[in-house]
Amino acid sequence: MRILSRLAIAFTAMIALPGLLQAQTQSGDNPVQVPSDNTAYGGSSAEFLEFGAGARGMALGGAFGTIVDDVSALHYNPAGLTAMDGTQAQVTIMPYFANTDYYWTGLAFPFSDGDFGFGVFLGHFGFGDQPIYTESDEQGTSGEVYGVSQSVAGISFAHAFIDRFSAGGSVKFISDDLATGSLAGAKASTVAFDFGVNFHSELADRPVALSFVVQNLGGNLSHSGDALRFRDVGQSAGSEQGNLPDQRIDPPFAEIQTDGFPLPRAFRAGLSYDLVSGDNSRFTLLGEFVESNNTDAKFGVGGEFEWQSDVSPIGASLRGSYQTQPDNADLGGLSADNEGLDGLGVGGGIFYRIAERYRVQFDYAYRHYGVLGSADVFSVTFGWE
Secondary structure, three states: OHHHHHHHHHHHHHHHHHHHHHHHHHHOOOOOOOOOOOOOOOOOOOHHHHOOOOHHHHHHOHHHHHOOOOOOHHHHOHHHHHHOOOEEEEEEEEEOOOOOEEEEEEEEEEEOOOOEEEEEEEEEEEEEEEEOOOOOOOOOOOOOEEEEEEEEEEEEEEEEOOOOEEEEEEEEEEEEEEEEEOOOOEEEEEEEEEEEEEEEEEEOOEEEEEEEEEEEEEOEEOOEOHHHEEOOOOOOHHHHOOOOOOOOOOOOOEEOOOOOEEOOOEEEEEEEEEEEEOOOEEEEEEEEEEEEOOOOOEEEEEEEEEEEOOOOOEEEEEEEEEEOOHHHOOOOOOOOOOHHHOOEEEEEEEEEEEOOOEEEEEEEEEEEOHHHOEEEEEEEEEEEO
């Protein structure tokens, strides 16, 4: 009885406590309400991880995770590795802004009759050989150059528990190397994980799929290196006024301690439905919800039409998507041509089968990034069964 009475008291207190706290707040003199938005816009590191993999996926956006059945499942949803028809290798190139470039390559294959899938991938973003300009060398004639290199490498594994449900995960190593070249650099690295599930069923005799993906769960990037070490910080404001000596006697070594910045973690929920599902053609409608740590929640829609000939080994596809961009909703007066296209992705692809066993596919995507402009994405995929 004593235990029951204690549980009853605890339960009553739990229910009454929120009301008491609210009454106390309302009864206070001149309560202050400070509206705030704690969204960490631009507060994450290694945001190149959000670019994607493959022109097909970049044209369809993150909603692609529901139907991904090729090597780019390594990025969008590792659970999709079990849906592959055979081994695939892919190379993706995206010339980005300000003379930067993004590359992604992956190799994946299913085994045990599609019950399992495995793959490895590598991505890189950065630039190099940029002249160094200083106050004493405004033209950059010293010959010194610098660059930035951001990379991700990982492995993925998936298992199909039943013919309609699969799950997978990835572990990846992320490296951020600033000021490569003739400058002393600063480096940071960490490990992150992705998890995804995929459920397939039918609605009105047409395929429907649901996916849940969590990306970039891991540590923070905190830089260290020669660029942050120094022996003499130089002349200070006090020395200019004669309060401190210009030269230190036996100056100690020191290093600037940097804060760690989190990775762009995201939770994605996707839904897809085949409006057209035939032997030679398919049209799939896609939708997704994204909750991340570096922007407000966003939504995306997309569609893919695919056709393949029944008399020749060729096929083609058209794709399009749009994703809201809450981080670009208020840019402080900045504007760009075709600003309404921010978040738009379109593209297409063609493929050719060789001897019924081999397949080569070329894909293209156009992505618009608001005030930055647009970028073109090119992918080549080789597959064999």
